[in-house]
Amino acid sequence: MxxxxxxxxxxxxxxxxxxxxxxxxxxxxxxxxxxxxxxxxxxxxxxxxxxxxxxxxxxxxxxxxxxxxxxxxxxxxxxxxxxxLVWGVHVADKSSYNKVEDLKGTKAAISRYGSGSHLMAYINAENHNWDLEKDLDFEVIKNLDGAVEGLTNGDADYFLWEKFTTKPLVDDGVFRRIDNCPSPxxxxxxxxxxxxxxxxxxxxxxxxxxxxxxxxxxxxxxxxxxxxxxxxxxxxxxxxxxxxxxxxxxxxxxxxxxxxxxxxxxxxxxxxxxxxxxxxxxxx
CATH class of the missing domain: 3.40.190.10 (Periplasmic binding protein-like II)
Structure with a gap:
């Protein structure tokens, strides 16, 4: 076999x-x-x-x-x-950020460089006409559990991940989803x-x-x-x-x-x- x-x-x-x-x-x-x-x-x-x-x-x-x-x-x-894929743009539930523009220049959590969460952070930035060199910063968090920890502790400010996968975390008050970013x-x-x-x-x-x-x-x-x-x-x-x-x-x-x-x-x-x-x- x-x-x-x-x-x-x-x-x-x-x-x-x-x-x-x-x-x-x-x-x-x-x-x-x-x-x-x-x-x-x-x-x-x-x-x-x-x-x-x-x-x-x-x-x-x-x-x-x-x-x-x-x-x-x-x-x-x-x-x-x-x-x-419909990516949700997530922040910690108690975060002061309420819309995507608030995230300009802050730190995105990514699973690793070259990952979907990394690439879609660029797509999201481009969609909102950010400066791709000045307005993007990254924190590697490895996986979804790492994102929960990173956003909750303030090591990163936002996180892009498939919105239905993260929906239970939104329902439980761990994340807030402030926007969607579909892959084109x-x-x-x-x-x-x-x-x-x-x-x-x-x-x-x-x-x-x-x-x-x-x-x-x-x-x-x-x-x-x-x-x-x-x-x-x-x-x-x-x-x-x-x-x-x-x-x-x-x-x-x-x-x-x-x-x-x-x-x-x-x-x-x-x-x-x-x-x-x-x-x-x-x-x-």
Whole structure:
């Protein structure tokens, strides 16, 4: 049985992976797919792809593009979630900041440099016409628990994270969400180490076929909203809202979108150059 390591964030977006694993669908095809939760998000998964700890990552689009350009020996093989990620702009509940403009020049908590929370802080700053050199400052907090500690203690002033994941913290009075900042592109892609693609094309295609078969009908799974609410400790109405605005994909991200993302990252000085579509993607 072929062992394959895959990583992703332990969030509701990835429930389809959990369900297909629980059903033994990969083992039925002689694949021992091992899921690894990455609480540190995109930056941690980029590091794991580089080191070979994982073969596949379900990862933020802008983060893996940045890291492939920086030398990560991986390729995007498919879009996973077609719709944008809605990032909440959060402050500590007792913070004196009430609107995004109050945050200009203050310190953003980020999981690590090159992470989604880091890149989206730039997008948020650009959206509000801030000076990207003078008005941005960062505090590395590793993960969501670190953000709670950092904002509560005043080590950082605000934090961008997926709004439905952080909603329980808002409901509990730990964070206040003062704005939303949607990513201007499909949020999650499936990235695979090049050496794995080259030596395991058949197994990779089988894995994608199984997950795509699940995501294409994901919203029609009976009581899926209640399953998500219970598993991720979220309010049912929040889950229903999230399901209504989220669409999965079963195809490779297109050239136009890749170029749009790169132009944005280049303009923000996040990547040093814009590269060819084929440098970032692999069509199976």
């Amino acid at each position: 072929k062992k394959v390591n895959i990583g992703g964030v332990p969030e509701h977006f990835n429930l389809a992976w959990y369900l297909t694993l629980k059903n033994g669908e990969y083992k039925d095809k002689d694949i021992n797919l091992r899921w690894h939760d990455y609480y540190g998000g995109t930056g941690a998964m980029c590091k794991a792809l580089r080191s070979g700890d994982i073969d596949i990552a379900v990862i933020l689009t802008e983060g893996i593009i940045k890291d492939i350009i920086a030398g990560n020996p991986s390729k995007i093989v498919q879009t996973f979630v077609e719709t944008p 592109w499909p949020c999650f892609v499936i990235a695979v180490r090049e050496d794995f693609i080259n030596s395991n094309k058949k197994d990779l295609q089988t894995i994608l076929d199984i997950i795509n078969n699940s995501t294409v009908d994901f919203k029609n799974i009976p009581s899926i909203d209640r399953t998500i609410a219970n598993r991720y400790e979220q309010q049912l109405e929040d889950v229903q809202e999230w399901l209504s605005i989220t669409e999965w994909s079963q195809s490779l991200i297109d050239k136009k979108t890749i170029m749009t993302i790169q132009k944005e990252l280049f303009a923000l000085n996040i990547i040093p150059e814009v590269v060819d579509y084929e440098t970032l993607t692999h069509k199976l």
